[in-house]
Amino acid sequence: xxxxxxxxxxxxxxxxxxxxxxxxxxxxxxxxxxxxxxxxxxxxxxxxxxxxxxxxxxxxxxxxxxxxxxxxxxxxxxxxxxxxxxxxxxxxxxxxxxxxxxxxxxxxxxxxxxxxxxxxxxxxxxxxxxxxxxxxxxxxxxxxxxxxxxxxxxxxxxxxxxxxxxxxxxxxxxxxxxxxxxxxxxxxxxxxxxxxxxxx
Numbered sequence: 001x002x003x004x005x006x007x008x009x010x011x012x013x014x015x016x017x018x019x020x021x022x023x024x025x026x027x028x029x030x031x032x033x034x035x036x037x038x039x040x041x042x043x044x045x046x047x048x049x050x051x052x053x054x055x056x057x058x059x060x061x062x063x064x065x066x067x068x069x070x071x072x073x074x075x076x077x078x079x080x081x082x083x084x085x086x087x088x089x090x091x092x093x094x095x096x097x098x099x100x101x102x103x104x105x106x107x108x109x110x111x112x113x114x115x116x117x118x119x120x121x122x123x124x125x126x127x128x129x130x131x132x133x134x135x136x137x138x139x140x141x142x143x144x145x146x147x148x149x150x151x152x153x154x155x156x157x158x159x160x161x162x163x164x165x166x167x168x169x170x171x172x173x174x175x176x177x178x179x180x181x182x183x184x185x186x187x188x189x190x191x192x193x194x195x196x197x198x199x200x
Contacts, residue, residue, distance in 0.1 A: 014042040014079065015142045015165050023193050042142040043080040043097055043133055045163065046070055047126050048108075049149035049171070050087035051117040059171045060113045063148045066169060066195050068108045070146060074100035082129055083107060086122030088115015093125070097133045117153035123160055130162035148195075151180030159188035166190035 016032035024030075046067050054060040067083065074081045081100035084093045094107045130143055145163035150171045160166050168190050170181035185192035 012077075014077070015144065018144065018165055018167075018191070022191065023196075040137070040141055041079045041099075042074075042077075042144055043082065043130070043137070044070060044074045044100070044144050044146060045082045045097070045126055045130060046084070046146045046148065047122050048083065048085045048111070049117060049119070049122075049147075050085045050089075050111055050113040051150075051152065052088065052114045053117065053150055053152035054087075054171065055113040057173060059150055059173075060111075062195060063169075063171050064108045064111055066148060067146075068105040071095075071100055071104045071108070072102050075102045075104070082133075084122065084125055084129070085111060086118050086125075087113055091118060091121050091125045093129070097129060117149070117155070119149065119153045119155045120157045123147075123157050127160060127162045130160075134162065149181065151178055151184070153180070157184070159190070167193055169193050169195050171195055 013032040017030055020032060021030040048063060048067050050060060054063060071081050071083070079100055080097060081095060081104060082097040083095035083104070084091060095104050126145055130145065134141060134143065143163045144165045144167065145160050146167050146169060148169045148171060150173065166188060168181045168185040170192060172178060172181055182192050
């Protein structure tokens, strides 16, 4: 979601705003501000499931569009972004952590899908990246892990610990859901979202 214009000069506390907003569309009442002197970009790490099950029902295309919007909105907000995918080809880092650029969406569009769901390996790589960047940016640097998946795996991964906020975006089959995304989010004390269009 985009960081709104701030003519008063105070920055948006992005993580507190995300928590206040929850799954609702962003409203002015959700905004949480902090003094400009303490503003620090948030790192949005997007972990995109490109397994074979995501190809069914157009879910991968939907998730790719969601990931592209996250990148665009992070760029408008002046935040940082990283993108990794996990599927039949293993785990691949497509965008290393760095300032978000709208050009980064070009890395999402050609992605194909297939094979199994190495969720544990994907989350392990996300943890490694988050810990590394936290050491570089400082312990207080905000970060948000976005897990975009249909939950079609029997793995029971441990809760991601390195991100200051975790959002599980649920691309499960709405007609025959297995409900694992909601279960993980509850166990991890993370935010669970259905993939409605992101507020612009």
